[in-house]
Amino acid sequence: MRLFLGVLVFINVVFALEFSVKENGKSLDDNNTVLILGGIQGDEPGGFHAASLLLSDYNITKGKIIVAPNLAFESIIARNRGNFGDLNRKFAHIDESDPDFHTIERIKKLILDPEVNMVVNLHDGSGFYRPHYESKDKNPNRWGNTSIIDQSEVNSTKYADLESIAKEAVENINKALVKEEHQYHLKNTKTQESNDKEMLKALTYFVVSNHKAAFANEASKNLPTHLRVYYHLLAVEYYLKKANIEFSRTFDLTPNGVYRAIEKPLEVRLFNDKILLYLDQPANTISYMPFPVNQSLNYEASNEITAVIPRTNFFSVNYGNRLQTRIYPEYFEFSNALDTVELIVDGKNIQTNFAQKITVKESFEVPPIVGVRVNVIGFDKGMDESGIKISKNQMQSRYSLDKKRKIYRVEFYELKNANLEDQILARTHASKEIKDAKIPVNAIEKAKQKDKFIGMILVEFQ
Ligand SMILES: [Zn+2]
Structure with missing residues (x-):
């Protein structure tokens, strides 16, 4: 298996697969377009499947979303986190010689698009976050099933109160839990205040540094893919509502409905x-x-x-x-x-x-x-x-x-x-x-x- 993966990585280097960017809906001239990103790490299928469904199975009937569902596309296919290291640690600085340079430039351009004022990045994280230690899988060091912000507030014209928006997202998701242990929590990384070396290099911090609202949604890697997607979409739909964006979809937002949407031919x-x-x-x-x-x-x-x-x-x-x-x-x-x-x-x-x-x-x-x-x-x-x-x-x-x-x-x-x-x-x-x-x-x-x-x-x- 290891050897085989090595071969895949080599071939993928030769045949560069670029990430997709697609729009859904029409912008209303109010700079209220939401940018949704998935697959920044190749080993997080909940995020890239959820983002992909927003293009294939959603119809935005009011407002507009821009979706890049497969940021680390080669890594997604090769089933690894990042062919050239973690793409989500290259936003503060990247060498021009880095194979991800062009990809990072493309992502930054999307974020800086004047019509975009909210960015939602979809991740799959380990275990289940809990504010206090409960077990190996449920403790403050876990990331699964959280809404993440870098700081309480952002200096932006729209959605400045990141904390109350994310809190409301958490409350909304928690109304639709499949199991009580899946309960969502808010996690504020306080990236700048605590000088968090890793988070300072990440995508969401780049967004808030550019005076726009950023939310990351983490679905637990302990869940099967379709349940991760289910929780991602609950989060995304809440954020869209917040941005006054309306939509219809081809499936019911239930674990079963999501499963069928992912597995259709x-x-x-x-x-x-x-x-x-x-x-x-x-x-x-x-x-x-x-x-x-x-x-x-x-x-x-x-x-x-x-x-x-x-x-x-x-x-x-x-x-x-x-x-x-x-x-x-x-x-x-x-x-x-x-x-x-x-x-x-x-x-x-x-x-x-x-x-x-x-x-x-x-x-x-x-x-x-x-x-x-x-x-x-x-x-x-x-x-x-x-x-x-x-x-x-x-x-x-x-x-x-x-x-x-x-x-x-x-x-x-x-x-x-x-x-x-x-x-x-x-x-x-x-x-x-x-x-x-x-x-x-x-x-x-x-x-x-x-x-x-x-x-x-x-x-x-x-
Ligand atoms: Zn991630």
């Missing part, structure tokens, strides 16, 4: 909507996935803490600190000859774009297309599998995308000499692009001999 769209990876209990490996020789890796994921990462001879799909699957590519030239395809699903004709998942009750069939062949992965009837009615019992289940053996790939290829390429329509997309992904040298030569990949859809048998 991931969607990753590759290469400008050519391929959908619908990851619902995905298979450990996915082989022969068409990858292009003529473009770099790019993808869009259904949340900000999912990444597709080039490894030695495969690509890993990671969701926060959890590996989802390994993709082994086969390289093709890509063609944009078709944008949509026709399908007969349970006797009904439908039209669909690529990178979609189609639900099938009994059977499906792809009507033949001139110059195009269809390859249904896990169905073995030859080179072109169009014009055949296919039902689930004809599929070889080991080719399914998922462990439930329900989801299969339908791939479309332009026949080598068909020359449909003239119909190309270039499509542009905002998505992550990783230029360093290495394509094997011989893959480019081999691809020239093959049909061109046009796109893929998924069929899910019910």
Whole structure:
């Protein structure tokens, strides 16, 4: 395990993953935007999952939030606290030669944005804080389940009374405890007054030094991830209310509702909507996935803490600190000859774009297309599998995308000499692009001999 982690760290250095910044809502011209940060330490999944949900599953209906859910993104994926040391100790001073220099500059810029006047940083801390010693896990030196401030008051135009705001946050959270022992407390680190060497270097102190309100919320590492997220979101929702920000969300703020929101299937769209990876209990490996020789890796994921990462001879799909699957590519030239395809699903004709998942009750069939062949992965009837009615019992289940053996790939290829390429329509997309992904040298030569990949859809048998 140690060795393996070492390898991951090395590869991550090569393929720098930058943290995401996304906005949700519209600012009301009152400089009341709240900045919410997660994942400043890679080993704190409660914080980065909570922050990620604020983008994927919240709709801000009044006011605006800016969220950077995955500050130490490489460390999150590598499952360590900080690839280059603790990111949260580099705000007072950082050398330009420090690999985190650029990351710290980006975070500071977000904090200094004039429209931001409140910053909430989400952490997972050890044990449960208690003002008096109760046990090894419950004592004044623990950080878990606390609202943390650096000082009672901040010299700012808004939210100056940090202590009373944080106190109210604690009271609010304590109304919704799952267990009495989870009770929240206020912790004032009195960073400047006590000349706390560590806290003086931290993010929240940088915020208050710049005359803005900063709150850190710590959820206990003794809790399972979804309960940490539950407590984080209770805190965040209180702070949003304080800032007059309104929202709706796709789930109930209950331990169960949060669990389901975190565990829902991931969607990753590759290469400008050519391929959908619908990851619902995905298979450990996915082989022969068409990858292009003529473009770099790019993808869009259904949340900000999912990444597709080039490894030695495969690509890993990671969701926060959890590996989802390994993709082994086969390289093709890509063609944009078709944008949509026709399908007969349970006797009904439908039209669909690529990178979609189609639900099938009994059977499906792809009507033949001139110059195009269809390859249904896990169905073995030859080179072109169009014009055949296919039902689930004809599929070889080991080719399914998922462990439930329900989801299969339908791939479309332009026949080598068909020359449909003239119909190309270039499509542009905002998505992550990783230029360093290495394509094997011989893959480019081999691809020239093959049909061109046009796109893929998924069929899910019910
Ligand atoms: Zn932390």
